[in-house]
Structure formats: structure tokens, C-alpha cells
Amino acid sequence: MSARPIATTRSAAGMPTARLAVWWIIASEIVIFGGLLGSYIMHRLAHGVWADYAAATNPWIGGFNTFVLLTSSLMAVLGHQAAERGDGPRAAKMLYLTCGGGLLFICVKAYEWTTEISHGMTITANTFWSFYYTAAGIHALHVIAGCIIMLFVAQTAKKNLELHRVEIIGIYWHFVDVVWIFLFPLLYIAK
């Protein structure tokens, strides 16, 4: 196609289109996770014994991963600041660091899951563990997808192009972070 449509340059609602879009994406993601976690909470309330199952999770690993994600979100913020100043290369660097956080999160998760599975706590062990793997798994997919998109954004940002995208992917990343902030207490801590 030729030039970008003029439609993309307008902002009748007073907000850049990409930011508007990412908020709508987040809205629809909220209901996806909302439905999943709502179902989980209803089950959890109905089955007291789930507290015993939850006791087998490892809050230290979960806590460490929370810390990793929060730090990576900080990197995303620093990247946004750099982009605001027009410093593309630094913004890209910060995004790479954010990605690094995501990668570390996934690696820790992989270790955690392997241990749990080898101890017989598989996705079919009982419905608590089904929710545990499903919810955390869908979240992990979001982490991976965010990392991949972030690498693309960083590639262009490095050349000082499309710097507004740094903010957009940052918003998305904070959202992924917030989802984890809900998952962590629900799956690991609530006894």
C-alpha cells in the first residue's frame, strides 16, 4: 500500500489512535481474565479443601517472579521517559531490559512448573491445579507475546523511529504485570 491512510492521523477523540486502541485491548483482556479468575474464585469459595492444595505452591518463587515483573515494568517506564525525550537508543535499551525481565520470569516459571509436575501436581491432578496452570499459562503467553512485540518496537526505536510505540507497549506491559499482581495472591498466598 501507499502512504498511511489519513484516517490514522486524525484524533477526534483527543487521544492518539494507538493509545486508544491499546486501552480497548486491555479492556477486552480484563474481561477474559475477569471471567477466568471469577470462575476460580467461585470454585475456591465452594471448596474449602483447595486451601490445602494451594499450600503446595511455592510463594517464594512466586514472590521472586513478582519482583522480576515489577522491575521490568520500571524499565518500561524508563524507556518511555527516554522516548519522550527523543532518545531512541536509550529507549530501546530499556525495552531490551524489560524483555530480559520477561525472559527471566518465563525461565523461573519453567523451573517451577517442572518441579511441580514431577511431584505429581499436574494440570489434571485436581481442579485447583487445572486453574493454576490455565491461569498462569495464559498469563505467561501474554508475557511471551509482549516480549516479542517489544523486540520489534525496540528495533525501530533504536533508529529513533515510531517512538510513540514505546509508550504503547509499555502500557500493555504494565497490564500484564497487573494481571500477575492478581494471580499471585489468588494462587499462591490465599490459604
Place this chain on the structure above:
Amino acid sequence: MAETIHVGHAEEHGHHDHHEMSFLEKYVFPLDHKMIAMQYMFTGMFMALIGGFFAYAFRMQLAFPGMDVPFWGVVTPADYNALVTSHGSVMIFWVAMPVLIAAFGNYLIPLMIGADDMVFPKINRLSYQIFLISAIIIIASFFVEGGAFGGAWTAYPPLSTKAQYSLTPIGSTMWITAVALEFVAFLLGGINFITTAMNSRAPGMKMWDIPMVVWMIVIASILFMLSVGPLLAGGIMMIFDQQLGTAFFDPDRGGDPILWQHLFWFFGHPEVYVVLLPAVGIVAEVMTVFSRKKLFAYKTVLYTAIGTGVLSFTVWAHHQFIAGIDPRMANVFTVTTLLISVPIAEMMFVYIATLYGGKITLTTPMLWALAFVFEFLIGGITGIFLGASGNDIYMHDTYFVLAHFHYTFYPIAIIGTYAGFTFWFPKMFGKMMNDGLGKLHFWLTIIPFNLIFLPLFVLGASGQHRRIYDYTNFPELAQPWQQDLRQLATISLVVMLGAQVIFFYNVIKSWMSGPPAGKNPWNSGTLEWTATSPPPHGNWPEGLPTCYRGPYEYSHPDHDKDYWPQNEPA
């Protein structure tokens, strides 16, 4: 939405560098919103033929049990279940949604708000591609071992999750996968519709200048977005139950089958408004043009639509009155259900008030629009019967329910689509359709439609349950008069399906050799009619329009012409 308009300086440079596009670029992987709309439109119509064929096959079995159905063969019980399930799923997810939201949304939103395209053309293209894959999966499921899923379009577990009950180990998973992919496609499309309408309006187009159909498609997209998430999560849980052996919905192992019903209907009820609202919008456009009047109570209609949208999240359990929910909850859902029929009724009154005193021309699109009001009314009113939980305990899962929702969905998906398609055909293809053939097609569709479904109300009230393969096994449901009504319904269906040949003939004939339409054959005031027919890539190569007034300035006292286009300076 702020009402301020920022006109970017980028407005000036548009599509100057026109390079010749290859066939693939133009028709197979297009970025142009109009071409993507056509892809959705024709895929949707093709799926409608498939869905109609399914209905033909299982209706033949009901009217003439055990017969060798032409083009299908003997309908076995497994066939019957697969056909009914696929008919419902296809008509809702692969016909109503793509045609009403995606095709009309893609075609109309940029043109009616005076933009040259959607804001995310590539996401738009991706949306169609995912949709196409989902359509292929649902059709392909007929050819796998065990055949297509037969557990109804609502897919209640445990029937849908356990292969030893459904006997479709692969088909069930293909069904839910296809549905989930379709949702993803419409989430992507919806983001486009919402952001485009919010951000890319022509300079001068304020909130109240947006044509009603654009509003309706946007509100529908928002509703879809906010209701489908839990079911998407539920879909993943269902796939895991089917393929990994989890027990989310399995009561034997700590799961809860009713959970699925909640997730399904929390989406399923808003979904009916997701498809209703675009049709309401289309009819509003057609009615104003052919009665040369302003839309009655524009803002009220809008608030009503938003109110309906909000309320539609609070009624879902009226589908579950006999699923063992607490009777006190049934009371609550009865009240909300009765409440939601108020805004719907109001919309119908608004149409009638718009017609009142107008200069009415009965063109083909106008006939469809009028039929929409007339037929949908029947659907809406019977909904009130069902919303009363005491009554629904008797009516639930009978043909009364089936007739109710066909009197809503059919006006929406078929009548609404024909109203819109015949109305915008001149814009889409640059030719006028043949009005005589159009009217013939109209009557040969509407009369059989009523002859199919009116008898089904009677049968339902006499106790005929849905989803039964052969009523001759139930003596009290196999009385001669009942079988006669079944045959009436089936024969009417065959007539109606046959009449669609007239439509396709008319489309092809008019497209090839119809009289040229010119820019604005209906003397309509909205912006799409100021572009050439069909509009080129970029819609207005000479420069995008500016908007000066509302969309329905017909018979305006201060203006000599009987309409005052939105783009004409005062």
C-alpha cells in the same frame, strides 16, 4: 469523547503515489476497508447458503422422518445432531456476525464518517484471515472421524466435553476452536471499528452528526468486547477438558457444568444485541431516506441503545430458569428481562414515529426495513412470555423458544442484511438493482418465512420439544395435525431457499448490466453518497469531505432541495 476536532497537518498528503496493485494485493490480501468488507460479505453469504442447506436437511427429516433427503441422503441421528448444531453456530457466528458487523462495519464506518480507511488496515486484514480459518475449521469438522459436533450451539457440558457422550472426539474440539478463533477475529475487528469511529471522523463531525448505523456498530463492538472474554476463557477450559482431561466442567471430579452455562450466556445474551444493534442502525438509515424525514429522537435512540447494552449484561440467567438456579435469582432475572424489553419496544416506536407523516417510497430496501419492524415485533413480544420464569418452566426448550428467537434473528440477520445490501448496492457496485426482481424476492422470502415459524409457535405451545430427531417416537407429539404443521414449515423453507436464487440472479445481472447508479441515487444526506460509486481506494481522491450538519436533514424548511447533505456548507 471530546467534541474538539484536531485536524492534523498530515491531512493534505494522501494517496498520491498510486502504484498498480497486483490481483493478490487487491482481492486476496487487501488493505482497503471496502474490499475487506466484500470478503466478509461474500464469505458470510456463502456460509448462509451452507447454514440454509443444513436447515433444509434436518427439516426434511422432521417433516418426512426417515426419507432419503435429496443432496444429503438419509439423515441419521448423529447427522441430525451435527446439522442442527452447525446450523445454529454457522448462522450466528459465521453469518450474522460477519455480515452485520464486519461487512457493514468495514464498508460503512470509514465512508460515513468521511475517512479514507480504517485506522489499522493490517489488523483489519488479519481479522478477516483469522475469520476465514475459523470458517474452514467449522466446515472441515464434518469430514473428520466421528463427524461434526452435535451438542447444540450452546455446547453444554458434559455432552460437549466427554467424547463417550458426544461421540465426536475431534469434532467437538474443532467446534470450540473455530468459535474461539472467530471471537479473536471479531475482537481485532472491533478495536478497529471503535477507534476509527472515535478518532477519524471528518473535520466538523460532532458526536450527534454521526449516522446512527455507525453508532450502533460501535456500541455493538463494545458490547461484544466486554462480554466475550469470559467465554473465551471458558472455551480454553473446554478444550482442556476435552483434550487434556481436566475437569473444569465435570461434576464427578469437582468441576461445575453450570459454570459453562453462565459463561456462555453471559456472552450469549449480549450477543443477541451485538447483532441486533447494527440491524437497527441499518433500518434507521433506510427509513429516514425513504420517508424523507429526520430520524425521530436521535439522541433518545442512542441512549436507549447504550441502556440496552448495559442491561443486556444483567439478564443472562433467563436461559437457565430450569438449570437449577435459585428461584429467588429467577425472580431477579425475570425483572431484568422484562425491563430490557422496554428499550427494545421504544426503538420500534421510534421507527413508527419516523415514518409518521413522512413521504414514503416503497422501494425494495424500504420494504425490507418495514418488514424488519413488523417481524421483529413478534420476536420481541414472545420474548416477554419467555422472560416470565413461571411460564418459561413450561416453555423452555420447546419450539416456542425456537420460534421466538427465529423471529428475532431472522429479521436481524436476513431481513436487516437485505435492507442494507439492497440500499447500499448502488454504492458498492455502482449499478442499480432491479426493483421488480427485488420485490419478487422480498415477497417470496417474507411469506414463506412466516409460514415456517408461525406453525412452530403453535407446535411449541403444544409441547413439542427442541432437538428431537423423530417425533413419531412420541405418540402425543405425532398427531396428524402436528405432522401437517411440520410439513408446512418444511415446504415453506424449501420455497424460501429457492427464492434466494432470484436474489443472486438479481445481484449478478445488475452488477453486470444494471443502469449506472451515479453518486447519490437515493438523494441521501450522509457522506458515503458524496463519493463516486463504487468509491476508489482512498474513497475521496479529490480530498476528504468536511461535515457541517447532522445526517438526516430531509425536507428541511430552510433549504430548497429536499435534503441537505452533511458535506454542503450552509
